[in-house]
Amino acid sequence: MPYLQIAPHSINLYYEDHGHLDSYPLILIHPIGGNVLIWEYEISLLLKNGFRIIAYEIRGHHRTNMGKSNAYAMQDLADDLGALLTHLDIRRCTIIGHSIGGIIGSIYAAQNPEKVDGLVLINSSPKKFQDFDLEKHFKTRAIAITRGIEALAEHKLKSFDEFKDLAKEKRYSDFFKNVFTKTSVGGFVAATVALYSIPEDAARKLRMSGCRVLAIVGSDDSAFIRLSKETKEMMPEMELKVIEGSDHWVIIEKPKEMYDILMGFLGKIIGVSKS
């Protein structure tokens, strides 16, 4: 599987490029603590529907290194996405991003309206967080730094706010642990700090871009339920779909429901009907 070298920063960005080069490209961007493995189900289903699928890993996550940067702002992650799309000569696409992945997609789409037809925000939003949304990461960073990424995965599964649905089934929690523990401590720390640097005007610029936006959010993910509703007020054209009985890790918990909603949206964007 290939890597894109982003030379000045010594970053080797891992990506996968599936399907035909002349098919419509979907770009998948994972959440903090995720990586390409998290999209396993979506990749196989979307490929059957004739899409080209490009999935990559953000800095410090699984096979992509941190490079020389020990910290980064959201804009740096959006620039990495831009470098990948330029490298692959992708001129138009739809971006599907989970959590930080959707934020990266929002920033990129707002800055490159000619390149992005559609944006799917999965438990994500272009709106800045409130301070209290990010305060849980004082603790998660301390656990990662002092006790390691496995201890953090265990802690997360026990913290009831974000994981009460995920922790219900062992196959979900095992899958989560397998994916999450491939994240480097440095990648986790840098990415959670980067969440402070979401541009203030990202939502306004995204609306102005004319990009079609779908937000999918788990009913039990309180922060993103609030942010998604606030985003919907600012961008009434945005479709908002709430998946009941799911929390932040809706991709793992409700793949079928998510897939159906996704295909409905993609059908409207590029005229592909669900097969």
Next chain:
Amino acid sequence: MPYLQIAPHSINLYYEDHGHLDSYPLILIHPIGGNVLIWEYEISLLLKNGFRIIAYEIRGHHRTNMGKSNAYAMQDLADDLGALLTHLDIRRCTIIGHSIGGIIGSIYAAQNPEKVDGLVLINSSPKKFQDFDLEKHFKTRAIAITRGIEALAEHKLKSFDEFKDLAKEKRYSDFFKNVFTKTSVGGFVAATVALYSIPEDAARKLRMSGCRVLAIVGSDDSAFIRLSKETKEMMPEMELKVIEGSDHWVIIEKPKEMYDILMGFLGKIIGVSKS
């Protein structure tokens, strides 16, 4: 000179502790790219006036390492200050902070009102930055990462916005380069990213704390002139002193003027008259 080990994070925090243990303590916190050397003039003058002076270096700056954290939020830097004051058993003090140093002091004072009598903000403010205030660091971080800290010092001296007063005199620019180039690239990158994480309510909480606040700002430092005026509107009790013909590096450019203002404020706080 001693180090405080902040064990879980493997940080060795460098600090100096001058003067008598029973004298009133002043805590000096340097700006990004600074370190204890920048206070040379102030330390000698304040010592003559009978203060105890504690000056330390923030993570990734000169003699303080980054530890295991490759990135950090402002709250982590405020926690480091708290660890140092606890270690030294400082029960009441006045904090003098330049730029990020004043932000660290603001957060700490707001959270520990019983410990901080006074706060001097030198080209600093407890208010969150606007995105455009921080966008210059997309470039400064890229220069540091790709070309090194010396190249960044040269770039800064040539960038007219922040350095037009400093660059006028070779002794100032030489002093700046000597101090600045002791910063690690990692420390510079992490600190500039941390600026996004200033708590939204820091100014309000600081006002509620009852801590006396003096802001000193160079007339040509446009970002901090604006932020200081906005802070003054929120905290009318705050004293605001503008030093004409100076920019962000007022400590280097106008030490005498700054010292006079500082002594006037300290005299009011602890009844020490200027000698």
